Amino acid sequence: MPRYDDNISISVIRRLPRYLRFLEALKNNGVIKISSKELAARMGLTASQIRQDLNCFGEFGQQGYGYNVPTLYDEIKKILGLNHAFKTIMIGAGNLGRAVAMHLYFEGKGFDLIGIFDKNKELEGEKLNGIEIMLDDKIEQFCKEHSPEAAVLCVPNEAAEMLCSKLVSYGIKGFWNFSHYDITVAHPDAVVENVHLGDGLMTLCYKLSEQQNS
């Protein structure tokens, strides 16, 4: 693994997946090199923002040449750790769980979804993207056998609290949390990424209100 500046801010990290999307599109179109100015124009940023973001990771660009697209793409993937395949389980196979299991490609993003659980007996045995839904009383046994490290929580708030304590005791270290339960209060060592879908809706509301007032 290459060594990078240890003080990369999490806000820079959060911008990297967006760079990855644009670089992937360029790569798929056969583009080999791009200037920070040109990349900036495509991404709606300034060239200086791009240089600042990418300078944290050492010098990918060459003055007067620009960035090598496939190299930069691969480096960002390495920085994010996407070469991993963290074994992952999902709890909750309702509409949200289904949407996540069916439409997201875990393997390209550092994860390997290996089990899906729900408390609803009627879903037992059904397959989502080739993965069988199991009853949630099987979670403990499954974790003993397969040692997953991450869990996707697609359950209501009420269920999340007790579930998280169990999952932590079964060895889960990382949570992709779609519930609004605040995992880190009781489990400060857990690595958590929260998804609050409604937040984006409120930001859209702000933008629409602003436009109306201007």
Add this chain to the structure above:
Amino acid sequence: MPRYDDNISISVIRRLPRYLRFLEALKNNGVIKISSKELAARMGLTASQIRQDLNCFGEFGQQGYGYNVPTLYDEIKKILGLNHAFKTIMIGAGNLGRAVAMHLYFEGKGFDLIGIFDKNKELEGEKLNGIEIMLDDKIEQFCKEHSPEAAVLCVPNEAAEMLCSKLVSYGIKGFWNFSHYDITVAHPDAVVENVHLGDGLMTLCYKLSEQQNS
């Protein structure tokens, strides 16, 4: 409408929904006032970050008193424009559309979901949260009759491009976009909030990789 600093950065705006969640919980627990220090501890921020964020909007807190919880809550809602009820349609009633329609409370977030459309004839007439799914060839007529201002796009990339052009021509101004199609390239005046669920997964991967390496 109260007047605020016109130069509020969008990154501050994006943090406001999180304040709102914490303030709502406090309000529901009957808490009337809170110091920036105490609010910071609950939110995992520093008191100075909180004062900086909230100072953009004028002086809500009083030195030595702290913030009045119900007042601050109401003010943030006003700032975000959540008193609006922008008429909204959703396109795509697959797993993702279903999850969004069933689990999100649009009305508290500035929007009023009034129509759901899908191209799948088998879904026609089914109700999600009391709203009937219509065939997507009804969108134009529906827009003429009801003049919705916002659209939630829960369709694949391939469908999004043509759909957006139509929706803009029908008067849609704001998009909550779950597809990865970049709406603003062809429609620079559209107000767009993109949801890239996979980005959070990559951030989680980074955090887990970091923990493993430390």
